[in-house]
Amino acid sequence: MPRILHLGLGNFHRAHQAWYTAMAGDWSVTGVVMGNAALYAALVAQGGAYHLGIRGADGLHIQKIAVHDRLLLAQAAPQAVVAAIADPEVHIITLTVTEKGYGLGADGRLDLKSPAIAADLTQDPRSAIGLLAHGLALRSTPVTVISCDNVSGNGHKLRAAITDFARAAGLRLSVDIRFPDTMVDRITPATTDAIRSEIEAASGATDPAAVLTEAFSEWIIEDDFAGPRPAWENAGVEIVPDVVPYEVRKLRLLNAAHSYLAYAGLLAGYRYVHEAIADTALRAAVEQLWNEAQATLPDNVQASTPAYRAALVERFAVAEMRHELAQIACDGSLKLRERIVPLLTGASDAPQARRALAAWIAFVVWKRDRGERLQDPNANQIAALLAANLDTWSLCKSLMGLIGLPDAPLEWHAALVSDVDKLIGNGPVA
Ligand code: CS2
16 A cells, blocks of 8 residues: 655644545555653554544534554654654655754755754654654655645645755655645644544543644645655545635635734733734734735635635634634744745735734733743744843844844834834733
């Protein structure tokens, strides 16, 4: 049976690519858990199977997914992962390792000094990039590598990162390796005890690896494969010549609004996405953000964008998803580069995108004031800036540098400072 290898067996993969592959049939998956030993143990105990709860307008539907017939834990057995990547039975490698898993700098290229990448240049690889580069260097047959993370031009950036790592590590990549771009979409909250209990009650089975997801799902892949692939189109996947318009639309509408709602919503005292989108002021701000984002989108997605926006409001409003703003708020310094920065560097003025940036800046200050650690790969750098007692503008300028935003005109500075100060002043006291 032909085989896919997947790196990063988190909730999103189990709700999305695994679901499509199970429906397409005929392929099995080697699932690589990167570091979560408890998840690995749970999946091993269940023979790789788990329950997916799909929340639609007509209630919760349970599907048992059983496509992972081989499981590996990267942190415990990196060499086994390298060997599995080189396995000629594997024709496709997919990965969901989140934005930070790519070790990219603000310029979108591999940062050889980022801790995980620097470490992998001197030891057994542990990062997705290091594992892939070593495994791909051992391959004797063509392979397709598909990044399924929310990174624009994800295929191109992954190709560049692997090539840069291989060069620095003295590895030779000699087979045909394709890196198609993809757009992936399905809202999938982290599994809480309440979500797990709900799925267990509906399925009648105990399942520590249960996942809840929404009914909506989209996967668009650039048609650039080095060899065979599952008949994913039979399961609803679109294989197209150019993914970029869909990718930027999703990042600048869905993900940009998510990040804005996360920071502004948490500062306003909300916990969930459905609560934040029900707030009249936040909802109006999201519509304005979308107007600004829409102005930056390619012509061929303009006509369908109003319907896309209306569908997003409905998706965000589903209370049963219990999608926590705090989950979306993490790793902001990387997410904003993809979601908000392109709106601020576009041709027209984007005051609401500027307020989204201000919301993130106010959020990092608010977390510090509450004595809470920021979940962000740049947390140490941000903490050092916050400890330096900078005035609001100097803090904004340093944080803008961190997310790759070039300097802006003076009137822009004043507006950003006033947005940040207002939000800090208004932060919840609880
Ligand atoms: C979210 C995404 O956590 C986040 O940052 O914006 O995970 C979002 O739910 C997915 O991209 C939806 O497809």
